Amino acid sequence: MELRRRVRAAVDGFGTRREVAHAIGLDETKLSKALAGRRRFTPGELAAIAETTGVPLGWLARGDPDGRAPVTATPAPSLREDATPDPDGARKRILDAAWTLIATAGYHRVRVADVAERAGTSSAAVHYHFPGREALLGEALRHNVELAFARQSAALGSVADPHARLVALLDLQMPEGPVLEPEWSIWMQVWVEAVLDAGRRELYAQAQDRWFRTVLMTLRDGVEAGVFRVDMDVELRARQLTALVDGLGVGVMTRASRAADMRAALHDLIAHTILREDAPCPEP
Numbered sequence: 578m579e580l581r582r583r584v585r586a587a588v589d590g591f592g593t594r595r596e597v598a599h600a601i602g603l604d605e606t607k608l609s610k611a612l613a614g615r616r617r618f619t620p621g622e623l624a625a626i627a628e629t630t631g632v633p634l635g636w637l638a639r640g641d642p643d644g645r646a647p648v649t650a651t652p653a654p655s656l657r658e659d660a661t662p663d664p665d666g667a668r669k670r671i672l673d674a675a676w677t678l679i680a681t682a683g684y685h686r687v688r689v690a691d692v693a694e695r696a697g698t699s700s701a702a703v704h705y706h707f708p709g710r711e712a713l714l715g716e717a718l719r720h721n722v723e724l725a726f727a728r729q730s731a732a733l734g735s736v737a738d739p740h741a742r743l744v745a746l747l748d749l750q751m752p753e754g755p756v757l758e759p760e761w762s763i764w765m766q767v768w769v770e771a772v773l774d775a776g777r778r779e780l781y782a783q784a785q786d787r788w789f790r791t792v793l794m795t796l797r798d799g800v801e802a803g804v805f806r807v808d809m810d811v812e813l814r815a816r817q818l819t820a821l822v823d824g825l826g827v828g829v830m831t832r833a834s835r836a837a838d839m840r841a842a843l844h845d846l847i848a849h850t851i852l853r854e855d856a857p858c859p860e861p
Contacts, residue, residue, distance in 0.1 A: 581612055583637050584623070587630040588612075601625035621786030624794065634794070668706045670696045675717035676724070680759035684714060684766045715777070718770070721763040722784040728756070729791070739799030740852060746795060747843050750822045752829045753836040761830050789819050796851065805851050814851055821846060 588597045594612070598605040603622060610616045618626075627634040674695035678687045689710050693700045707713035729749055736742040752761035771781035793815040799805035825842055828834035 578614070579640060580618070580638070581614060583632075583640065584618065584626060585612055587626060587632045587637060597626065597629060600629045619783045619786070621783060621790055624787075624790040628794075667696075667698060667702060671698065671703055671706055671713070672717055672720045675713055676720055676763065677759065679714065679717055679721075679766065680762040684718075684770065687714060689713065715780070718763065718767055718777070718780060721760060721767075722780070722787075725760050725764075726787065738804070739795055739802050740804045740847075743792075743795050743799065743847065743851075744844070746792065747818070747822065747847075748840070750826065751836045751840060752826045758830070761826055765827065765830060785819075789815055792818050799851070804853060806853055809851065817850075818843070818846065 588594055588608075594608055595605050598608045601622065602625070607616065611618045611622070623638050624634060626632075627637045671692060675687065675692045678691055678695060682691075687710075689700050689703050692713065693703045696703070703713060707716060729746070732749060733742055733745055736745055750757075752758055767777065767781055767784070770777040793811060796805060796809075796811045796815055800807055800809075800811060821843060822839075825834065825839040829836050829839050
């Protein structure tokens, strides 16, 4: 309710709902439904509303008094569709189990019985929380997105320098280690599912938009701080960076290249197309 109140105030201060919806590329009906509480605002929509109406994203998303919370530290609305109570943590254990199995065995090989066994519960308990296998696996994909965003927020919330934040943000995308490799495995499977299943495309679009806007707002912070080139097209650079991360990450995951090569390519792009020539390098 408080989130809707802040969004309504930002929209009313800018103009009409139609004007704001048009400016952010959102159907006016969807905006009205979100303001009425009949659908959730996506993270990308909140970022776009903040940018369009000129209000701080920190204030819009969570009511920060000074509104200056870094975008990566702003807890965005969850991508989860339901809010089933989970007092004993069974639901989370089931999701964690499904997450691990999807990452290691593959989306289409995971059975409810496998998830139940790994979570230390019964198939009946799994079905209590999730109506069927598809609902369980779909929620596990959302769970993956939330885990990645929570990790990113925790790591970057205190990094004030835009250059250091961008370097750290991209470093957090390296598909290496016991956490990031499974995340990448699941994310690559989301891509495939989004191609083959229209029902999965909204999840992909929401997650990709949140990732893109995090990079975009970091670049804008750097331009405003005088660290990044003032004459660059920030949206183009954000799209180049996110696309490069995706493409290079596939190479690392398939062992066609190394994480070190991916990191070097990203740092080269930053040095030659984003960073001002006289800007100092961030501390390692």
